[in-house]
Amino acid sequence: MLIDKERQENIDMIKKSIKALCEEFPESYWREKDDNKAYPEEFIEKLTEEGWLSVLIPEEYGGSGLGTLEAGIILEEINRSGGNAGAGHAQMYTMGALLRHGNEEQKQRFLPKIATGELRLQAFGVTEPTAGSDTTNIDTVAVREGDKYIVNGQKIWISRSQQSDLMLLLARTTPKKDVKKKTDGLSIFLLDLNDQKDNVDIRPIDTMINHSTTEVFIENAEIPVENLIGEEGKGFKYILSGMNAERMLIASESIGDGKYFIDKAVQYANERVVFNRPIGQNQGVQFPLATSFMEIEAAELMRDKAAMLFDEGGKGGQEANMSKYLASEAAWNAANAAMDAYGGYGLAKEYGVERKFREARLYKVAPITNNLILSFVSQHILGLPRSF
Ligand SMILES: Cc1cc2nc3c(=O)[nH]c(=O)nc-3n(C[C@H](O)[C@H](O)[C@H](O)COP(=O)(O)OP(=O)(O)OC[C@H]3O[C@@H](n4cnc5c(N)ncnc54)[C@H](O)[C@@H]3O)c2cc1C
Secondary structure, three states: OOOOHHHHHHHHHHHHHHHHHHHOOOHHHHHHHHHHOOOOHHHHHHHHHOOHHHOOOOHHHOOOOOOHHHHHHHHHHHHHOOOOHHHOHHHHHOOHHHHHHOOHHHHHHHHHHHHHOOOOOOEEEOOOOOOOOOHHHOOOEEEEEOOEEEEEEEEEEEEOHHHOOEEEEEEEOOOHHHOOOOOOOEEEEEEEOOOOOOOEEEEEOOOOOOOOEEEEEEEEEEEEHHHEEOOOOEHHHHHHHHHHHHHHHHHHHHHHHHHHHHHHHHHHHHHOEEOOEEHHHOHHHHHHHHHHHHHHHHHHHHHHHHHHHHHHHOOOHHHHHHHHHHHHHHHHHHHHHHHHHHHHHHHOHHHOHHHHHHHHHHOOOOOOOHHHHHHHHHHHHOOOOOOO
């Protein structure tokens, strides 16, 4: 599957624009945010202002109606520059559930404001402490009372809840014991975090990366029925289609990370002289970089295939999963190859590699762990017996 000429030209233009924007936010900017565990407000504002976070929203709702491939290229280029697209990626794709499964009134009500950034939909509330990767086992419940749902439960690792006006929330609306399939009886909602701030307690989690992630305690929060997305009980199916898009976009960030590591390490290996020759002349330094480069190129092809299939009509679930796995593993290998090439200097904050090393590690774990992808491939593609 090859990208056609016109689309490629547009992609090249996007890359150029994002590169220019990112030059205004050099590595020192990201280091300072990381040191202070601060949210990169200025960067996100600039991305929003220039319309880059609304590219997946159709033009009729105020976005630019581009594809997942183009959205991925934006995130890739941010990470390649040394930035961290994770701070804004959810504003791009969380609205996908609303776009694909919401009704017209909901789309008119929310999408134009999400497109301008007036409404921040940066929080995606799925994970819970007890259920972990076993999403259908969540305990958060939403019980209908007249024209609203009353929600109780606890979420963990919900990123950017403090930088969001709305949270896309997954909750159980029919108890597990009363459904035929465990994937039934789950629903998705738009929870208004400003309106419900007395019922939603958000507590930041201190992590090894600057990711604005939080624990969320929900006690008798109210959600009007008009904020239920799609049909009650079908939420699991809806979030899966969104998750496929998310996986390709996360793969794109990993590809950007991988390219960052290779760019930096190659430059360093050409310049650093030890034993009277550049360290890059040693095959022990060259080969891990060459291997990583090939792995990143291969992951990029899988990402392109996944994104094009998705853009053609919501297909490409298998490829989306595989691209997330391949890209996050390739980025992690590149992170280690860069660390090795930098020797002791890799550990010095000033060079940027150690921050990106920490950041690149996340995507082996989130939004889905690579073990779960291996399990998906084993069962659904290879036809091996189900293991859980
Ligand atoms: C910084 C950060 C940001 C996040 N942001 C969000 C967010 O915005 N919204 C959200 O909903 N979630 C978010 N997450 C949660 C993330 O999606 C989960 O951490 C991830 O899905 C894994 O769940 P868990 O941590 O409970 O691990 P567990 O499910 O407890 O798994 C632990 C380990 O066991 C392995 N394991 C478990 N079961 C099996 C099995 N059957 N076979 C093989 N291996 C298995 C896993 O692969 C993993 O290696 C975030 C996480 C982090 C760290």
